[in-house]
Amino acid sequence: MDCNEYCELLPACADDELGAAESLRLEQHLAQCAACTAELGRLRALRAAVREGTTYHRASPALRARIAAALPAAAVPAAAVPAAAPASRPRWLEWFAWRPAANAGLAALTVASMAFGLTSFMLQDSPQDAMAREVVTSHVRALIADHAIDVVSTDRHTVKPWFNGRLEYAPPVHDMAAEGFPLVGGRLDYLNGQRVAVLVYRRNQHPIDVFVLRGAGSRKAAPDFDSTLTRQGYQITHWQAGGMDYWAVTDASAADLQRFSQAWRMASGGTP
Incomplete structure (x- = not known):
């Protein structure tokens, strides 16, 4: 079965209506398919929102x-109608x-x-909320699957070339250890219908994932955030620079994430 066939099972899985055999096949597929995993998460989130928010x-x-x-009132009984005033009501009004x-x-x-x-x-979902939800889902999925980093290195000259041939664009990579955000590596992920680069930094013991998307391919992107969003306990922020869209997510504080995004913009030659 390909992804199209498995996609037909996702709504039933989100509603807990799959049989044991189909559930097993789907679980084996989800372990290898990030796109279907993300779609199942979206369906379950929608199901929960409808159950919790819908009112009758x-x-x-x-x-x-x-x-x-x-x-219009029902027809008046014949006994109540004067003999001199026969009904002239069109038959179609009886409907x-x-x-x-x-x-x-x-x-x-x-x-x-x-x-x-x-x-x-x-x-x-608004485009901003939809993208924020995808970012959190991908971040959590990578942590749960113990697949947070594909290339482990604190050297940006090692991390940046690793993406060559794996993506159709070259993501910028900055060394921000002096600002308190050391680089620890990078990985590939699937977001907004495309393969994207994810740069992994740390703030103390808190990982910060930076999703780097080509600007033309991220049609759901919102304007730069003046502050952070909070979704499921994670802080999220977004900015655009050099034809790229950046989405950063972490379980560190909102203030730390704001300092990180400002440090990145300064490293890119922009303004904080």
């Missing part, structure tokens, strides 16, 4: 009564002469549908 509002009896009163209970049910269904549509729209 039932129309009150008073609201149902007002809606029913505003709709709208429903009973009050049916009118109330239709109104409640309409209100519920509108509420569901509005809630779904509000739950949609």
Whole structure:
């Protein structure tokens, strides 16, 4: 089975509806496929958001009564119609002469549908939130799989050439040990539909992953952050420079991450 076939199993896996055999096959595939792993994480996050954030509002009896009163009334009994005023109502209007209970049910269904549509729209990720979630997912996945570093070195002249031939672009690599952020290595990862470079630095015992994407390929990128975002306990920041998009994530403090991004920009010849 290729990724397209496994993708059909991901929604059922996110809903815990897969059988034992299919779950085993999917787990074996996920262990080797970063793209499917990221998609499964996205589906589970969406499922959790819908369960926790969706609300249901039932129309009150008073609201149902007002809606029913505003709709066309049912046909008046023949005994109540004067003989001199025969009904001249078009037959097609009879389709709208429903009973009050049916009118109330239709109104409640309409209100519920509108509420569901509005809630779904509000739950949609912004491009900034979607990218931030992908960055955190990739960072955590690398830590759990013990695959945080492919090339281990504190020398940027060793780390930078390692990406040659593995990517279609050359990521900048800076030595920022003097600023308190020593380089420890780098790795390849999969983000925003493309293979990307990840540079790994440290602040004391806290790893800082810097995802480097080509600017033209990162269409979900947001403007530079004036501060950091917090997602699932991790600090995230973003900036652009030299045709590249940079997303940094860490479990260090927000102040440390801000100092890191400022030091990087200074090392690139920019302003903090």
